[in-house]
Amino acid sequence: MTLSRLDLFDDVAVRLDGVSLRYGTSEDILSGIDLVLKPGSFSFLTGASGAGKTTLLKLLYLALKPSMGEVSLFGRPTSRLTRDQLSALRRRVGVVFQEFRLLDHLTSYENVALPLRVLGRKEASYRSDVQELLAWVGLGERMHAHPSTLSGGEQQRVAIARAVVTQPDILIADEPTGNVDPEMGSRLMRLFLELNKRRGTTVIIATHDLGLVRQVQAPVYRLQHGLLVQDAEYSDGTSVAGRRRTDPAKAD
């Protein structure tokens, strides 16, 4: 896949060109996927269990390389970048993993601060930021608790705080409300929206949770049989083509 000179620094956060992915000798899990996410956009990724949502997200945060095609972040094709260049790009991407991946021997505060420590920042320079962030996700009182003593929703919020503490340009979240009740799901969705609106963070969320996606007007990308299609309606039922509001009673 060749990209023209003009494409190299265009106004695009994420771009997939003809991306296919297979594991080992399996059939293609993803097949010829094209996708453009503009900076500051907010999108959903849906599809049946096993459709390849996590796989697609892993390509976006550069944990997997495509079998074919090109993944570009911030206008930079990634296939020929050095390890250091890839690490630099990855630092601009925050990830909320399906299974949280918190470190049990660290407190909430220490988990959230970890990416900053890895970057070599001194604690005095970030302590108040981390405390503020934990308060923002409603965990100001639990910052010294260890993950094993937190509820699923609380752990999820620690994972979200950790994903955003470095102020990433792109936030990728894999089933971020899979372990919380609807009320907490709405609260987490408001956090994502606030991040998107306040900082212009590009957000993409993989979810099965239809109740959640209907709370926002955002494009919905759907994986089906290895292909990615964009729904004709935004997540709240408005039409992508004309932005006409459909009758909510018929939107189901």
Ligand SMILES: Nc1ncnc2c1ncn2[C@@H]1O[C@H](COP(=O)(O)OP(=O)(O)OP(=O)(O)O)[C@@H](O)[C@H]1O
């Ligand atoms: N490391 C791997 N090696 C081989 N096959 C894999 C691997 N990871 C995922 N798969 C397979 O790829 C397919 C897509 O998996 P993936 O986890 O991307 O789907 P998903 O849409 O995220 O599913 P869910 O909604 O259940 O989380 C599945 O058939 C899965 O078994």
